Amino acid sequence: MSTWLNATRRARELDALASGRVDVLVVGGGVTGCGVALDAASRGLSVALVEKDDLAFGTSRWSSKMVHGGLRYLATGDFAVAMESARERGVLMTRTAPHLVRALPMIVPHSADVTARDGLLVEAGHRTADVLRLVARTPRAVLPRPRRIGVAETTRLLPGVRREGLRGASLNWDGHLEDDARLVVAIARTAAGLGASVLTRVRYEDGVLTDLLTGRSLVPQAKTVVNATGAWADQITPGTKLRPSKGVHVVLSAASLGGPTAGMTVPVPGEPNRYVFALPHPDGIVHVGLTDDPLDGPLPEVPRAEEHEITFLLETLSRGLERPLDRSDVLGSFAGVRPLIAGEQGRTADLSRRHSVVLENGLLTVLGGKLTTYRKMAQDAVDLLTAVPCRTRDLPLVGAPTGPSGRLGRRYGCEAAEVAALAAGRPELLRPIVDGVPVLGVELLWGLKAEGALDAADLLERRTRLSLVDAWAEAAAPAVEALVQDGYAQA
Ligand SMILES: Cc1cc2nc3c(=O)[nH]c(=O)nc-3n(C[C@H](O)[C@H](O)[C@H](O)COP(=O)(O)OP(=O)(O)OC[C@H]3O[C@@H](n4cnc5c(N)ncnc54)[C@H](O)[C@@H]3O)c2cc1C
Structure with a gap:
């Protein structure tokens, strides 16, 4: 079956759901x-997925885009979570999504306020994380050995790093996503290729589905309903114990940090095991994170970064920089809500990133976890529904294993040529949609034809991520709107 998701397929499959029955909703x-x-579709179950907005509309697009090997969980003594992370990182990087997850060197500079003892502790953590890599059988060719580097190499990789008192740095390697929303779309399309119906703009409430494009309601017939609504899970499974925590990032131009080619980590003063990091992304931008604060009261649909959170990130990172940052360096900001499982007191930063799966009266609630371990969460959940063995460990996502070098290869993997072919007869589609914006016309078209984008917001905010930089979104919006209106774009 085709992996393409689009408006035509959505309408057809929504009709089928109205009159049919599925094993899993x-x-x-x-x-x-x-x-x-x-996971369910790959084990032969019939599946429909409904999302009230767009794929990756919730927390999944607001992550730090790290595919963690578990280093930070080692620091909190959570060995099981650390090992699981290392295993899942290996699965993503070597089998299921090597086109979307790449090795990124991460650097902890040994600056004046990092004592020799702190430096040794960091290196001990890196060595232990490397043992997890080995146990997880992720080859060294994929994630090289951690090592101490000198001042010259530190300043080459992090040109903006503060020189005064710098004694070198500790370097280790971890997984880094091209983009979290693209991972979600790749998983959804792979499921669709195995027969799953993936239906966006469809809300579930009290057993009823509402098509938010037409207002039509239907009562789906499903053996099991899976609640995978993350931080919003208690709306479907009352009594769910969540302790949502907000995390904020800012987006800077790489130039404001001198063009780093490695991630940079700066300890938060007075808070053990907490860091602010700057992660270089393609297209000349850097993401700086991360806050971790409990969020009380009703959850916003789309959380926003507050000024004091932006200031905290800029000030903490600036401690490690030659030139301190200021508000004018910020190109954009974003915030997400972690769906953490409640149960412990203390900082949300210390709460376990474990997941839970609970099946009760035909309602299966999947909670907690993180992006890195999504596959294992899904395996544990579907294990409760069928005795057929899980096969997602060896099931490549669309686009895997890799594509040609260049922008399309990086984002679409082995589908890059198919994406580029959409420009046949319209060569302008292989150019950026407007000057100064990195996205090509074919990417928008592909989003509508194959990736389930239904409107301009889906394209700007989730297929291309242009909205992460305010100026890009503003410049591109008219061109994106125009393309959505263009009949040629419809599949
Ligand atoms: C700031 C931050 C940084 C993070 N960084 C990392 C990282 O670097 N690496 C990592 O591995 N993890 C990271 N995480 C964790 C990870 O992002 C989350 O654990 C994960 O994305 C949660 O995914 P989810 O599918 O459970 O929830 P969501 O992505 O929130 O999905 C839930 C979906 O349900 C939909 N929905 C809700 N109610 C309904 C309804 N009634 N009907 C239909 N649809 C509904 C929502 O619209 C939403 O799209 C980070 C989290 C945050 C907040």
């Missing part, structure tokens, strides 16, 4: 829900 189109849909 997944609610929530984040990484967790899409992972469950893929």
Whole structure:
């Protein structure tokens, strides 16, 4: 079956759902829900997934885009979570999504306020994380050995690093996503290729589905409903114990940090095991994160970064920089809500990133976890529904294993040529949609034809991520709107 998702397929499959019956109805189109849909479909179950907005509309697009090997969980003594992370990182990097997850060197500079003892502790952590890599059988060719580097190499990789008192740095390697929303779309399309219906703009409430494009309601017939709504899970499974925590990032131009080619980590003063990091992304930008604060009261649909959170990130990172940052360096900001499982007191930063799966009266609730471990969460959930063995460990996502070098290869993997072919007869589609914006016309067209984008917001905010930089979104919006109106774009 085709992996393409688009408006035509959506309408057809929504009609089929109205009159048919499925084994599994997944609610929530984040990484967790899409992972469950893929796992269930790959074990031969009939599956429909409904998402009230767009794929990756919730937390899954606001992550730090790290595919963690578990280093930070080692620091909190959570060995099981650390090992699981290392294993899942290996699966993504070597088998299921090597086109979307790449090795990134991460550097902890040994600056004046990092004592020799702190430096040794960091290196001990890196060595232990490397043992997890080995146990997880991720080859050294994929994630090289951690090592101490000198001042010259530190300043070459991090040109903006503060020179005064710098004694070198500790360097280790971890997994880094091209983009989290693209991972979600790849999982959803792989599920669709195995027969799952993936239906966006469909809300689930009290057993009823509403098509938010037409207002039509239907009562789905499903053996099991899977609640994969993340931080919103208690709306479907009352009594769910969540302790949502907000995390904020800012987006800077790489030039404001001198063009780093490695991630940079700066300790938060007075807070053990907490860091602010700057991660270089393609297209000349750097993401700086991360806050971790409990979020009380009703959850916003789309959380926003507050000024004091932006200031905290800029000030903490500036401690490690030659030139301190200021507000004018910020190109954009974003915030997400972690769906953490409640149960412990203390800082949300210390809460376990474990997941839980609970099946009660035909309602399966999948909670907690993180992007890195979505596959294992899905496996644990679907294990409760069928005795057929899980096969997602060896199931490549669309686009895997890799594509040609260049922008399209990086984002679409082995589908890059197919994406480029959409420009046949319209060569302008292989150019940036407007000056100064990195996205090509074919990417928008592909988003509508194959990736389930239904409107300009889906393209700007989730297929291309242009909205992460305010100026890009503003410059590109008219061109994106125009393309959506263009009949040629419809599949
Ligand atoms: C700031 C931050 C940084 C992070 N960084 C990392 C990282 O670097 N690496 C990592 O591995 N993890 C990271 N995480 C964790 C990870 O992002 C989350 O654990 C994961 O994305 C949660 O995915 P989810 O699918 O469970 O939830 P979501 O992505 O929130 O998906 C839930 C979906 O359900 C939909 N929905 C809700 N109610 C309904 C309804 N009634 N009907 C239909 N649909 C509904 C929502 O619209 C939403 O799209 C980070 C989290 C945050 C907040």
